Amino acid sequence: MRTFILGTDWGSDCDDVVAVRILTRAVHAGKIRLAGVIINHVMTDSAASLDGFLHREGLKDVPIGIDKKARDLTERVSYQKRLAQYAVRYKSNEDAEDGVKLYRRLLAQAEDKVEIAEIGFLHVVADLLESEADEISPLTGRELVRDKVARIWSMAGKWDEDGGREYNIFCTPCTRAGAYAFVESCPVPVTFLGFEIGADVISGRGLAKDDLLYAAMCDHGSPNGRLSWDPMLADLAVTGDAEVAGYTAVQGTARIDRETGANHFTEDAAGLHSYVVRKYDPAWYEARLERAILSE
Numbered sequence: 370m371r372t373f374i375l376g377t378d379w380g381s382d383c384d385d386v387v388a389v390r391i392l393t394r395a396v397h398a399g400k401i402r403l404a405g406v407i408i409n410h411v412m413t414d415s416a417a418s419l420d421g422f423l424h425r426e427g428l429k430d431v432p433i434g435i436d437k438k439a440r441d442l443t444e445r446v447s448y449q450k451r452l453a454q455y456a457v458r459y460k461s462n463e464d465a466e467d468g469v470k471l472y473r474r475l476l477a478q479a480e481d482k483v484e485i486a487e488i489g490f491l492h493v494v495a496d497l498l499e500s501e502a503d504e505i506s507p508l509t510g511r512e513l514v515r516d517k518v519a520r521i522w523s524m525a526g527k528w529d530e531d532g533g534r535e536y537n538i539f540c541t542p543c544t545r546a547g548a549y550a551f552v553e554s555c556p557v558p559v560t561f562l563g564f565e566i567g568a569d570v571i572s573g574r575g576l577a578k579d580d581l582l583y584a585a586m587c588d589h590g591s592p593n594g595r596l597s598w599d600p601m602l603a604d605l606a607v608t609g610d611a612e613v614a615g616y617t618a619v620q621g622t623a624r625i626d627r628e629t630g631a632n633h634f635t636e637d638a639a640g641l642h643s644y645v646v647r648k649y650d651p652a653w654y655e656a657r658l659e660r661a662i663l664s665e
């Protein structure tokens with residue numbers, strides 16, 4: 370079975386919660402295993418709210434890591450307090466392991482290659498790549514990723530124009546530097562799903578009023594659904610095949626401008642990077658996401 374580690378900027382937008390719903394339903398359906406979640410945007414109730422949601426989703430033993438450096442990111446709380454009420458294992462961020470250490474531990478322990486789905490900022494994965502050998506593993510982070518990661522799926526960038534800019538990359542100097550370092554040094558294939566993919570696709574419209582995901586979306590101010598960047602990345606990653614998930618993949622080499630966060634792309638059949646292009650209209654993806662969100 371394919372194993373995933375999720376990276377998320379859990380907190381500022383509710384599309385991360387929709388994405389986690391898609392992943393937890395995929396776990397229950399026996400499609401994937403979720404080995405851990407690393408939070409890369411730290412707020413007061415980050416770990417507790419994620420733990421609470423995972424427990425309510427029926428996943429009770431997923432380890433949570435967090436960016437202990439928590440550099441220059443803003444606080445915009447919406448659903449955290451509500452979800453934190455259900456926390457069991459992680460009552461505060463102090464209970465969560467450092468994100469890089471958890472990545473290293475999960476990769477060192479993995480018997481088969483895993484995949485990383487990233488629906489937030491890229492600076493913690495970049496820190497993983499730059500990490501040195503330690504008590505967890507004699508391998509550097511780059512060696513661990515090379516040996517233990519099959520592919521990284523990243524919701525980041527804007528690929529329908531040269532010089533496009535997208536939040537997960539340009540948000541702060543920290544995220545820009547992280548995205549730049551990640552793209553330059555990641556030794557395994559990366560599939561990007563850009564801003565343009567989810568910008569007119571709504572998900573989370575068909576939820577029951579007693580669904581905790583619905584409550585979280587209301588807390589965010591999105592009772593009628595939300596744009597679908599992270600859910601579409603989750604669906605693409607779980608599906609594991611761009612064509613089947615409704616996309617054409619463009620292969621090549623991505624580049625990030627460290628100062629502005631602008632992205633560039635050079636097509637190359639041998640490149641390690643790809644970005645996806647939609648094949649269908651928004652309704653096709655909305656129906657697909659609704660099935661993934663509501664499946665038992």
Ligand SMILES: [Ca+2]
Pocket residue numbers: 377378379382384385488489599
């Ligand atoms: Ca996100």
